[in-house]
Amino acid sequence: METSRRTVIAAAAAAGVAATVGAAGPAQAKGGSQKPVKKLFGKLADGTRVYSWSLANGGTRMKVLSYGGIVQSLEIPDRRGRYANVSLGFDTIEDYVAKSPYFGALIGRYGNRIDKGRFTLDGTSHQLSVNDGANSLHGGAQGFDKRVWDVEPFSKGSDVGLHLYYTSVDGEMGYPGTLKAKVTYTLTAHGDWRIDYEATTDKATVVNLTSHVYWNLAGEGNGTVYDHELKIAASRYTPVDSGLIPTGELEPVSGSPFDFRRTKTVGEDIREAHQQLLYGQGFDHNWVLDKGITAAPEQIATLKDPSSGRTLQIATTEPGVQFYSGNFLDGTFVGSGGHIYRQGDALCLETQHFPDSPNQPGFPSTVLRPGQVYRSTTVHSFN
Numbered sequence: 264m265e266t267s268r269r270t271v272i273a274a275a276a277a278a279g280v281a282a283t284v285g286a287a288g289p290a291q292a293k294g295g296s297q298k299p300v301k302k303l304f305g306k307l308a309d310g311t312r313v314y315s316w317s318l319a320n321g322g323t324r325m326k327v328l329s330y331g332g333i334v335q336s337l338e339i340p341d342r343r344g345r346y347a348n349v350s351l352g353f354d355t356i357e358d359y360v361a362k363s364p365y366f367g368a369l370i371g372r373y374g375n376r377i378d379k380g381r382f383t384l385d386g387t388s389h390q391l392s393v394n395d396g397a398n399s400l401h402g403g404a405q406g407f408d409k410r411v412w413d414v415e416p417f418s419k420g421s422d423v424g425l426h427l428y429y430t431s432v433d434g435e436m437g438y439p440g441t442l443k444a445k446v447t448y449t450l451t452a453h454g455d456w457r458i459d460y461e462a463t464t465d466k467a468t469v470v471n472l473t474s475h476v477y478w479n480l481a482g483e484g485n486g487t488v489y490d491h492e493l494k495i496a497a498s499r500y501t502p503v504d505s506g507l508i509p510t511g512e513l514e515p516v517s518g519s520p521f522d523f524r525r526t527k528t529v530g531e532d533i534r535e536a537h538q539q540l541l542y543g544q545g546f547d548h549n550w551v552l553d554k555g556i557t558a559a560p561e562q563i564a565t566l567k568d569p570s571s572g573r574t575l576q577i578a579t580t581e582p583g584v585q586f587y588s589g590n591f592l593d594g595t596f597v598g599s600g601g602h603i604y605r606q607g608d609a610l611c612l613e614t615q616h617f618p619d620s621p622n623q624p625g626f627p628s629t630v631l632r633p634g635q636v637y638r639s640t641t642v643h644s645f646n
């Protein structure tokens with residue numbers, strides 16, 4: 264059954280047509296490829312149009328917004344071929360603008376926190392936009408998640424995808440240098456979602472781009488992810504202070520709730536009386552990946568929902584991953600499927616350099632200089 268579905272999907276993908284198998288719907292791509300299709304999603308207060316791009320390949324379907332490069336929905340089949348949207352989000356642009364906790368968004372210039380929004384580079388100190396207590400989070404008050412990106416669709420061989428472009432001017436959110444960012448979302452014939460980040464600058468600056476998809480492999484709005492099984496290839500993590508700023512130590516995970524080297528459920532140790540779990544109200548930490556920085560993406564995490572059989576595997580070139588267990592989802596949002604999102608209803612696995620690296624000489628550098636090209640790749644594979 265599984266094999267025959269895969270065979271049909273593979274054949275359809277190779278032929279570049281929609282496969283209709285099992286309980287397949289109408290002409291809409293089931294496992295085959297659909298070139299990106301653009302539709303008006305809504306308008307910002309100033310009249311700027313926001314578009315939604317739909318694309319599909321190899322059994323994965325996604326919708327991406329020009330606002331924030333947001334993955335508004337990502338649908339994959341369960342073990343019986345039934346599709347669900349496994350990414351939390353909203354139905355309207357108004358909701359994204361008013362209250363989104365970065366649902367599905369591209370994050371820049373700097374993923375996660377910078378202590379007091381301050382850092383010194385080449386002897387000059389910079390004050391960033393502060394938007395999380397005393398700290399700067401995810402690029403400041405108007406980060407890349409709240410910008411309208413230029414989107415260019417492509418199809419190349421058996422791949423379909425989108426190039427997203429955003430230029431952040433010198434001084435935006437306090438960051439030095441004009442930063443030209445290009446992010447490519449590719450859906451492959453295997454249904455993998457690949458993200459390639461690139462950036463250049465005209466003055467020395469810091470960069471740490473990531474993606475903030477909130478995963479629930481049972482489908483968004485279907486309860487918590489505490490039964491999801493998670494494995495992370497990391498022997499150490501970066502403990503934090505009460506403001507979630509790393510202390511600078513690389514702490515072994517061994518013997519602590521942070522040990523995901525063997526597969527365990529997200530919920531197994533989340534209620535342990537560990538100071539770090541109190542600070543984060545759950546998991547909200549950067550794992551130091553054993554593989555380190557790599558030229559090509561390497562497998563670092565596996566997430567599985569045993570009930571549906573849906574599995575997500577993540578490979579990255581980055582040295583860290585922020586595992587955030589949706590702790591601040593507080594029952595105040597109604598999501599795209601019409602259900603309220605509550606604490607633990609999703610989790611994020613944000614591949615990245617470590618938080619607050621600009622102030623941590625012991626962490627891998629996030630400095631980008633003129634003439635250099637920032638590059639980072641993360642691949643999400645689904646089974």
Ligand code: GLA
Nearest residue numbers: 364365375547585587591611
């Ligand atoms: C990241 C942070 C969390 C939280 C979320 C967004 O994962 O580490 O503390 O801010 O983003 O709500």
